[in-house]
Amino acid sequence: MSSSETFQKAARRAPASDGSLIIPEPQPAPPEREAESLDVWGFRDTHFDVSENGHVIIRGNRYELSGKELPRFLPWVREVLEVNLDPREIHAPRYPTAIAEPTLSSELNDALRGFLSTGQIDTNGETRMRHGHGHTQEEMYAIKYTQLGRVPDVVVYPESEEQVAKLVETAKAHNATLVPYGGGTNVTDALRCFPNERRSIISVDMRRMNRILWIDRQNMLACIQAGAVGRHIMAELRKYGVTMGHEPDSVEFSTLGGWIATNASGMKKNKYGNIEDLVLDVNVATAAGTLERSSCSPRESVGMDLRRLIFGSEGTLGIVTSAIVKIFPLPEAQEYGSVLFPSFEAGFKFMYELTREATPPASVRLVDNLQFQFGLALKPKSGGLGKLKSRIERFFVTRVKGFQPDKMVACTLVFEGTREEVQEQQKAVYRIAIRHGGMKAGSENGRRGYQLTYSIAYIRDFLMNYYIIAESFETSVSWSDALALCDNVKRRLQKEYSDRNLPGKPFVTARVTQVYRTGVCIYFYFGFYYKGISNPQEIYLELENAARDEILNSGGSLSHHHGVGKLRRAFLPRIMSPTALQWKRDLKKTLDPGNLFGAGNQDLDIR
Numbered sequence: 311m312s313s314s315e316t317f318q319k320a321a322r323r324a325p326a327s328d329g330s331l332i333i334p335e336p337q338p339a340p341p342e343r344e345a346e347s348l349d350v351w352g353f354r355d356t357h358f359d360v361s362e363n364g365h366v367i368i369r370g371n372r373y374e375l376s377g378k379e380l381p382r383f384l385p386w387v388r389e390v391l392e393v394n395l396d397p398r399e400i401h402a403p404r405y406p407t408a409i410a411e412p413t414l415s416s417e418l419n420d421a422l423r424g425f426l427s428t429g430q431i432d433t434n435g436e437t438r439m440r441h442g443h444g445h446t447q448e449e450m451y452a453i454k455y456t457q458l459g460r461v462p463d464v465v466v467y468p469e470s471e472e473q474v475a476k477l478v479e480t481a482k483a484h485n486a487t488l489v490p491y492g493g494g495t496n497v498t499d500a501l502r503c504f505p506n507e508r509r510s511i512i513s514v515d516m517r518r519m520n521r522i523l524w525i526d527r528q529n530m531l532a533c534i535q536a537g538a539v540g541r542h543i544m545a546e547l548r549k550y551g552v553t554m555g556h557e558p559d560s561v562e563f564s565t566l567g568g569w570i571a572t573n574a575s576g577m578k579k580n581k582y583g584n585i586e587d588l589v590l591d592v593n594v595a596t597a598a599g600t601l602e603r604s605s606c607s608p609r610e611s612v613g614m615d616l617r618r619l620i621f622g623s624e625g626t627l628g629i630v631t632s633a634i635v636k637i638f639p640l641p642e643a644q645e646y647g648s649v650l651f652p653s654f655e656a657g658f659k660f661m662y663e664l665t666r667e668a669t670p671p672a673s674v675r676l677v678d679n680l681q682f683q684f685g686l687a688l689k690p691k692s693g694g695l696g697k698l699k700s701r702i703e704r705f706f707v708t709r710v711k712g713f714q715p716d717k718m719v720a721c722t723l724v725f726e727g728t729r730e731e732v733q734e735q736q737k738a739v740y741r742i743a744i745r746h747g748g749m750k751a752g753s754e755n756g757r758r759g760y761q762l763t764y765s766i767a768y769i770r771d772f773l774m775n776y777y778i779i780a781e782s783f784e785t786s787v788s789w790s791d792a793l794a795l796c797d798n799v800k801r802r803l804q805k806e807y808s809d810r811n812l813p814g815k816p817f818v819t820a821r822v823t824q825v826y827r828t829g830v831c832i833y834f835y836f837g838f839y840y841k842g843i844s845n846p847q848e849i850y851l852e853l854e855n856a857a858r859d860e861i862l863n864s865g866g867s868l869s870h871h872h873g874v875g876k877l878r879r880a881f882l883p884r885i886m887s888p889t890a891l892q893w894k895r896d897l898k899k900t901l902d903p904g905n906l907f908g909a910g911n912q913d914l915d916i917r
């Protein structure tokens with residue numbers, strides 16, 4: 311009997327036997343997916359703008375801040391960057407910059423048309439361009455002001471595992487390369503094409519494989535297709551009273567397949583876990599056939615765990631087509647909270663003790679003083695009672711409590727669970743916070759902090775119109791090294807910046823976004839004003855690399871959740887021994903000898 315005959319494929323169905331298995335109705339392709347901007351982050355109906363009054367405003371009505379004027383924002387930007395930013399001086403985007411003609415042989419084209427419908431094949435220039443980048447500052451700058459370079463030659467939209475398998479066969483037969491595409495939200499140049507790739511590049515956009523195939527309420531599992539976008543997964547599961555609990559800040563646009571391929575982390579990981587804790591099984595179309603297993607058990611000891619190879623594979627080993635994930639009942643209670651601390655150090659100590667003495671809430675985030683001020687600068691204009699209330703609050707915090715405006719920081723919290731769990735956690739959190747000089751700042755500020763995350767994602771592209779380039783990067787680091795790492799990175803960036811005689815001051819800020827018993831994830835924002843500089847994206851990269859060097863020198867990891875892609879691959883030899891790197895390359899060569907999955911992320915460009 312051959313191994314394919316003994317393999318019990320059918321058993322991969324959900325194990326529930328008591329009638330609690332739900333097969334949701336297939337959802338039509340979500341129309342909102344088409345409503346995403348191609349040239350900037352987010353939905354087409356939302357963007358930052360400057361109002362007739364000269365104030366920053368968020369257009370549209372999707373978010374809480376939408377339609378509101380933010381009069382403090384521009385003055386604050388001028389103050390922090392020490393530049394005379396004039397909203398009438400616009401660095402007008404030239405999107406779309408040059409897009410190379412597709413290289414697609416008629417044989418390959420015919421072969422694709424043999425099993426895909428016309429609507430599943432797209433060679434439109436802007437679509438191809440969008441599939442050749444994520445959201446790094448360099449990429450966003452390139453599509454507006456310079457050139458992205460090589461982009462995929464064709465974008466295809468498979469609708470089933472069978473079609474994905476046929477894509478693999480077709481690409482092999484026609485010497486093409488496949489690059490899986492989820493939501494295109496990565497920030498590591500993971501989708502960027504090599505300029506010297508001679509083969510046709512087929513971008514495999516998974517958006518039509520977006521179904522929740524089944525929900526097993528008895529065993530709390532769900533099988534979901536890899537192209538499902540986070541916000542749809544949340545909305546669909548919610549209908550059945552359950553959640554996956556994975557909420558990266560990009561949840562509106564990133565996909566299950568992308569999360570697995572980048573080893574993502576969500577803001578509520580304290581309660582639900584990171585992606586690797588949540589995914590029990592994956593189906594993957596590889597160059598050698600389908601990687602799948604006959605069963606999905608709670609935990610196993612069955613030799614080397616091949617599923618682990620797929621986490622963080624960044625499109626280099628195959629296409630994740632579906633995954634079995636853990637689900638949880640929707641929390642009975644959800645409460646937001648916030649605490650002010652007199653200093654970052656005080657807030658940091660609070661977080662440390664929280665991981666020692668209590669169960670941290672689903673999410674706990676600590677911003678430094680500059681980021682705290684950033685949040686204040688994004689407060690809408692308030693008049694009458696609102697203004698009075700803010701004045702009284704400010705008076706109380708600074709005069710009565712003695713917090714210094716240029717030192718104080720904020721911690722935002724999300725509690726989820728049963729009512730009792732939430733109450734217990736709240737008691738513990740605030741008890742520890744008060745011990746560290748913390749002052750409760752209310753649930754409304756906490757809620758606002760989290761909601762702000764979604765609007766803030768739009769700011770970077772808006773500011774680029776006014777000669778400001780900015781981006782985030784992150785790391786994880788032990789508790790003992792974390793504070794020094796923050797200081798070192800900020801100091802290094804400031805020094806590198808002034809050494810280059812760049813205009814004004816850079817914007818460098820940090821927040822702690824995730825806590826573990828062993829350490830934290832630290833997330834930096836860095837930006838500067840670039841008017842008069844011809845290659846800001848290159849200078850940014852140099853500076854970010856300097857920051858990364860400092861991170862590694864200070865004991866931090868290369869990345870906590872963004873990944874490596876092409877952006878950080880040069881640093882791999884600093885964190886892995888030559889043998890470790892060779893193992894990775896050997897694995898890639900063995901599993902995909904023709905480099906069919908030629909995204910070339912990490913050090914896996916084996917051409």
Ligand SMILES: Cc1cc2nc3c(=O)[nH]c(=O)nc-3n(C[C@H](O)[C@H](O)[C@H](O)COP(=O)(O)OP(=O)(O)OC[C@H]3O[C@@H](n4cnc5c(N)ncnc54)[C@H](O)[C@@H]3O)c2cc1C
Pocket residue numbers: 444445489490491492493494495496497500501516536537557558559560563564565566567568569570571572573574575576577623624625626628629630631767871872873909911
């Ligand atoms: C504003 C913003 C906020 C963010 N917040 C977070 C956050 O909180 N946490 C976090 O972890 N990340 C975050 N990110 C980074 C990004 O959202 C994640 O890396 C995300 O997991 C990428 O998913 P995607 O579906 O967009 O993948 P893409 O960007 O489309 O692809 C990323 C990589 O995965 C591969 N890939 C995609 N789908 C598949 C598949 N089905 N099979 C195999 N390979 C595949 C691609 O080839 C590529 O190499 C953020 C990014 C932005 C811009």
